Amino acid sequence: MKRESLLRHLIKNRLLVLMALPAVVFFFIFNYLPIAGLVIAFKQYNYQDGIFGSPWVGLDNFRFFFISGKALLVTTNTFLYNIAFIIVNNILEIILAIALVELSGKWFRKITQSMLFLPYFVSWVTVGLLLNGFADFDSGIINGFMRSYGSEPIDIYNSPDYWPFLIILVSAWKSVGYGMIYYLAAIMGVDKEIYEAAQIDGANIFRRIWHLTLPFLTPTIVILVLLAIGNIFRGDFGLFYQLVQNNGVLYDKTDVIDTFVFRSLLTTREEGMAAAAGFYQSILCFVTIMIANYAVKKYNKDYSLF
């Protein structure tokens, strides 16, 4: 039988084509057109001339981004923060998930899980405000404690050194309750009989966790960590922007690629350089995602992205 031509097939299924149209148009406009707009990275952008009319400057934007030292700083920050998030958050998620599953008190389990999940539901704007309630110099809770014990108040918003710790803490606070759900689901899948058998053999609960639960969780851990590594050059803009705001004192310790791009575009109005930094990040992300996906595929075909 001769296969009908693609055109005929599409005409016959024109309703399906029509139904796909909104999504096709959307992704074309909001995701593919901007790729063409990346030419700004090679231009001295000005609003009147627009993306295509502005004069070319070759690689100047990239040169400036790298020579200023900003590229190295924001790349390192993005990378190191993400490494810290992956390690701290996953360890906490695994420990809390195991603790939660093994506990017998049902109401305690329900209430704690609800409380842990709560931060997931609020916006980064709210989180920034919550942090301010603790860290504010004049009325923050931390300095309230310091004063009531006769210590000197700490000017947290002017002391960059506290921030890596604070940011890692807030990231854990916001995401652990949500991230642990993957581990909870994985633990629930463990066959209960194996545990009972181990118990009868005299293995105590810590040995059971170490020799049974953790090995069982390993595939989930590997997949989640690899997928997170795929996004290691993507900074969580909301987290960094809403906690730090436009506080220049802290930039050396808190600036990630995303906040740098944002500021270059909207505050200092260096569109060309901002686009160059964004382009650089896109390429980094593309390469790491491809590598991470390759690793996932090697490990377990079922979980690869494509």
Add this chain to the structure above:
Amino acid sequence: MRKPTADIVVFNVLSYLLLGVFAILCFVPFLMVLSSSLTDEQEIIRNGYSLLPTSFSLKAYEVALENPMVILRAYGVTILVTVVGTIASVYLMAMTAYVIHKRTFRIANGLAFFFFFTTLFNAGLVPWYILIMKYLNLKDNLLVLIIPALFNVFYIIVMKAFMRGVPEALSESAFIDGANEFRIFTSIILPVCKPVLATVTLFVALQYWNDWYLSMLFISDENLRPLQLLLYNLVTNSDELRRISALSNGGASVDMSSMPQNSLKMAVTMISIGPILFLYPFIQRFFVQGLTLGAVKG
């Protein structure tokens, strides 16, 4: 019942302690907001925010709601954007998922890749921002809070996976009865997909409700501000506080020192997260289901 062995006792103590401490840490900041919003301003100036209210005052809420137009308007924008955005988004994503779930449609895989590729490579903020500002001219238009967030590749894939699990016989029999693809989608597939639709709806609604990014970038008209942007302006700009309280004094300029600045901030925070705090005990299990649903590969 068997007496618990020593290792179980140790484990339980550790677990209760660990979970208890972490759960309290997750909850305490909200307690701080609630207490501080109910604390007398002078008290906050003297002793800072507190975890438990040391003096009780509703002044901050009175100031915030005396002339409620600023907050009500922001609420209105947020509700409008959330309702319209969520309905449009879920419907369109489900429709898209339906198309790429059809194995017999020859470009289904090509389309899926066309969508999926955008998660691998994107041009970043700058060209996207200039496109919306200069070429689509959507600045200060409520559509800008809805349209850019309409489609999410991940949810499309999750829905597609769910639809692939629906027995094909269902749509085939309708097809034989003469129903076209669109009818099969609306009257057969959509009803069957209720569980996945409900979950995606909640995720999308939460995202629209909490969005501050789009409004921060594209909204400068004060009448079009959603709740999150109002809150953001409140934090970053003390003029905003003055405006809310000036309105409540019939437009007369107010002495900043008499205004409950700190507690007002907390009161507005409370007002903005109130609906979520109220709803989340009831809806969180759907989110848990949704996350585990997403863990199945599409």
